[in-house]
Amino acid sequence: MTQQYKTPGVYINEVNAFPNSVVPVATAIPAFIGYTPKAEYQGKSYLNTPQVISSYAEFAAMYLLDDPAPPADPAKQYQPEYYLVAQAPHSSPPSVGHYVNIGGVDYAILPDPNTLYYMVNSLRLFFQNGGGPAYVVSVGTYGAPSKKSLPDSTVRPVNANVSLNDLMAGLAVLTSRQEPTMYVIPEATLLSLADNVTLMQTALLQASEMQTAVCIFDVIGGDTPDPVLYTNDIENFRGATGSHGLNYGVCYYPFIGTTIMQSADIDFTNLFGGDVAPLAALLNPTSNPNPAAAAILNAIQNPPANPLSNSQLQAALLIASPSYQQIMNQVLDYANILPASGAMAGVYAVNDSQNGVWNAPANTSIVGAVSLPIRLSDAQQGNLNVDAVTGKSINAIRFFNGLGILVWGARTLDGNSDDWRYIQVRRTIIYIEQSIKDTLRNYMFSPNDANTWAAVTSMISSFLTSIWQAGGLQGSSPSDAFSVACGLGATMTAADILNGFMNITIKVAVVHPAEFIVLSLQQQMVTSQ
Numbered sequence: 001m002t003q004q005y006k007t008p009g010v011y012i013n014e015v016n017a018f019p020n021s022v023v024p025v026a027t028a029i030p031a032f033i034g035y036t037p038k039a040e041y042q043g044k045s046y047l048n049t050p051q052v053i054s055s056y057a058e059f060a061a062m063y064l065l066d067d068p069a070p071p072a073d074p075a076k077q078y079q080p081e082y083y084l085v086a087q088a089p090h091s092s093p094p095s096v097g098h099y100v101n102i103g104g105v106d107y108a109i110l111p112d113p114n115t116l117y118y119m120v121n122s123l124r125l126f127f128q129n130g131g132g133p134a135y136v137v138s139v140g141t142y143g144a145p146s147k148k149s150l151p152d153s154t155v156r157p158v159n160a161n162v163s164l165n166d167l168m169a170g171l172a173v174l175t176s177r178q179e180p181t182m183y184v185i186p187e188a189t190l191l192s193l194a195d196n197v198t199l200m201q202t203a204l205l206q207a208s209e210m211q212t213a214v215c216i217f218d219v220i221g222g223d224t225p226d227p228v229l230y231t232n233d234i235e236n237f238r239g240a241t242g243s244h245g246l247n248y249g250v251c252y253y254p255f256i257g258t259t260i261m262q263s264a265d266i267d268f269t270n271l272f273g274g275d276v277a278p279l280a281a282l283l284n285p286t287s288n289p290n291p292a293a294a295a296i297l298n299a300i301q302n303p304p305a306n307p308l309s310n311s312q313l314q315a316a317l318l319i320a321s322p323s324y325q326q327i328m329n330q331v332l333d334y335a336n337i338l339p340a341s342g343a344m345a346g347v348y349a350v351n352d353s354q355n356g357v358w359n360a361p362a363n364t365s366i367v368g369a370v371s372l373p374i375r376l377s378d379a380q381q382g383n384l385n386v387d388a389v390t391g392k393s394i395n396a397i398r399f400f401n402g403l404g405i406l407v408w409g410a411r412t413l414d415g416n417s418d419d420w421r422y423i424q425v426r427r428t429i430i431y432i433e434q435s436i437k438d439t440l441r442n443y444m445f446s447p448n449d450a451n452t453w454a455a456v457t458s459m460i461s462s463f464l465t466s467i468w469q470a471g472g473l474q475g476s477s478p479s480d481a482f483s484v485a486c487g488l489g490a491t492m493t494a495a496d497i498l499n500g501f502m503n504i505t506i507k508v509a510v511v512h513p514a515e516f517i518v519l520s521l522q523q524q525m526v527t528s529q
Contacts, residue, residue: 020455022439022463027357027431028349030126031135031180031213032342033170034119034187035162036063037077039138048173050135050180056127063138064120073310078120078265079142081112081273082331083149084282096226097153098334102282102323109330110149112273113157117142118186121260122342126184128260129346129367130353135180139163139170147273156221162187164195171203175210181430182348183207183215186339189222196220197240200249204413208245212434214412214426215249217241218339219394222254225374230254231383238390246413247420251394252340253384256405257371261335266328267314268300276300283321292320337373340366340397347407348427358428358472360410360513362395369405372397385409391416410513425510428472432508436460440504448502453486456504460484464508474511482508 005011031050039047041062053059065075084100084107098109119138126134143161150157167185174180183206188199203215221233234253241249272278276297284294296317299308308316317324343366351361376384376396384394395409414420439459446452461484467473468481475481484506485491491503 020439020442020459022435022459024463025431025434025438026133026179027181027427028131028345028352029133029135029180030131030182030184030216030345030348031137031174031177032119032123032126032345033137033139033167033174033183033185034122035117035140035142035166036119036136036138037065038063038141046136046138048137048139048169050137050173050177052133053136054133056124059123059136063136076265078117078261078335079115079270080117080335081115081145081147081270082334083110083112083272084108084278084327085110085149085152096224098330100326100330102326103285103288107282108153109327109334110151110153111157111334112145112147112149113159113190114143114146114161116157116159116190117162118190118339118342121258121338122184122186124260125258125338125343125368126346126349129343130350131346132349132353134345135174135177137170137173139166145273153224154226157190158192159187159190162190164191164199167191167199168202171199171206174213175206178210178212178434181213181427182345183213184341184345186218186341189218189220189339191220193220193236193240197242200240201242201244204241204245204249207248212430213248214423214430216341216344217249217251218255218341219251219253222339223337223373225254227374230374234384234394237394238387238392241392241413246392247417247426249413250411250423251413252344252397252407252409253394254340254373254376254397255337256340256343256366256369256397257333257373258336258338258343258368259370260338260368261332263328263332264311266332266335267310268317269310270331271327279324282327283317283324290321293317293324296320333371343367343369344407356470356472357431358424358467358511360422360424362407362410362513364407365404366397366407369397372399372405375399381408385411386415393421410515422513422515425512428510429508432464432467432506435463436506439463443502448497448500450487452502453488456502457484457486460504460506464506472511474509480509482506 039045046062064077067074087106087108099106100109183203188196191199200217207213207215219233219237225233268279280297284290296313300313347364347366348361351359376398381396384396392413393411393415395411397405398408399405410423412420412423412426420426443452443456464482465478468478473481486504491505496503
């Protein structure tokens with residue numbers, strides 16, 4: 001309508017020079033679901049409440065225990081308990097687990113499974129590997145220890161305090177959040193095999209329905225794999241993930257040995273449930289007495305009027321007893337073996353920031369990873385990467401001489417799919433879909449006519465052109481890389497318009513990785529002398 005002016009004067013009519021544009025969504029916002037030492041801050045509970053954090057300091061303030069006042073030792077955030085169990089004599093060193101030899105006897109270092117939790121250290125790995133903003137869903141605080149160890153090193157730890165219902169509830173609250181682009185549940189590996197099946201299949205189903213996030217999984221048994229029978233763990237995992245939403249899932253194997261836990265985080269209170277008597281029998285045996293260690297152990301059991309702090313007693317005990325040093329080194333190595341999912345979320349974040357979501361998050365190192373519980377060969381990885389029976393691919397983390405530990409795979413669980421085989425393809429499409437979807441809300445209830453169709457087509461084309469220029473789409477020109485169609489006779493019928501539908505068809509040529517590089521070498525005959 002022509003505006004009716006009634007008073008003489010000068011009027012300004014501002015005209016938009018630029019159309020609406022697509023605002024790219026964030027691509028590396030993980031949601032960590034698991035247990036924390038506490039879940040309240042300033043009197044407010046954060047149980048089953050998705051909370052955004054941008055640093056480990058923020059996480060510590062809300063979810064870690066407060067440090068006590070000096071001169072007491074800092075509060076421990078992660079308190080696994082370990083037991084030393086004497087083993088029957090054998091001719092060769094055990095191939096699975098952690099052992100220490102004291103006085104000619106091998107002792108297996110076995111955890112109390114009810115004291116194992118991975119959430120806190122997985123977040124530390126995430127931020128150490130360059131992670132940024134993340135969601136945290138605390139499903140509960142730590143439960144009571146069982147005060148007994150695993151029967152032997154071949155038994156997989158199942159933490160009775162880690163509940164399937166708790167983790168399922170934490171996963172469910174994310175259905176109201178569109179921002180997370182990754183689901184990370186490190187403590188899923190502490191469930192029983194049956195409960196782990198339910199959790200993973202539920203996570204994949206939720207991810208496929210929301211179409212906003214991928215699930216990063218770990219394999220039960222990846223912490224202490226048998227050199228030969230580890231394939232049973234892989235088979236169990238493949239059977240557990242079902243058949244729905246596989247292109248929204250990705251798995252990494254094995255666990256990684258890290259430097260997250262330091263010597264100050266573990267002391268004698270983490271052994272034998274805090275009972276010093278069994279430790280004294282090892283460090284001060286009647287057959288080989290150690291008076292210095294005996295005096296320190298006595299001070300622990302019978303504190304004087306002005307007792308030393310635990311950190312002081314720990315330092316003294318390490319000096320007094322080489323055997324204790326040996327024990328603590330092995331315990332620390334064990335405590336530092338963590339699921340790779342938290343670190344991979346950080347790798348994804350750095351990859352997206354530096355190279356774009358369309359780049360494969362592979363052939364890169366993991367900050368803080370110093371060892372692997374199993375070193376896979378090319379042949380062993382081949383069985384993980386391609387499986388003719390289930391089609392489910394598992395990405396290997398491998399050690400290479402001169403290069404160190406590298407992420408050596410970028411496949412989704414849907415390894416047999418030509419469309420969704422690669423994780424960067426899946427994540428790139430999520431990025432494009434969600435970015436365009438969010439922007440198209442501006443056109444809700446706009447006239448469904450040629451002007452709107454042209455504006456939408458131009459807006460989406462401009463967005464896809466920027467992705468093509470950044471290397472996210474393949475083709476020598478934008479027309480080769482993508483196409484956008486919207487209009488009567490092209491994507492809509494008259495009935496669609498009458499029913500209020502505006503249909504848009506987008507085709508994109510996403511970049512695929514050079515996963516297999518084949519060199520052909522042939523000797524050529526001499527053509528001249």
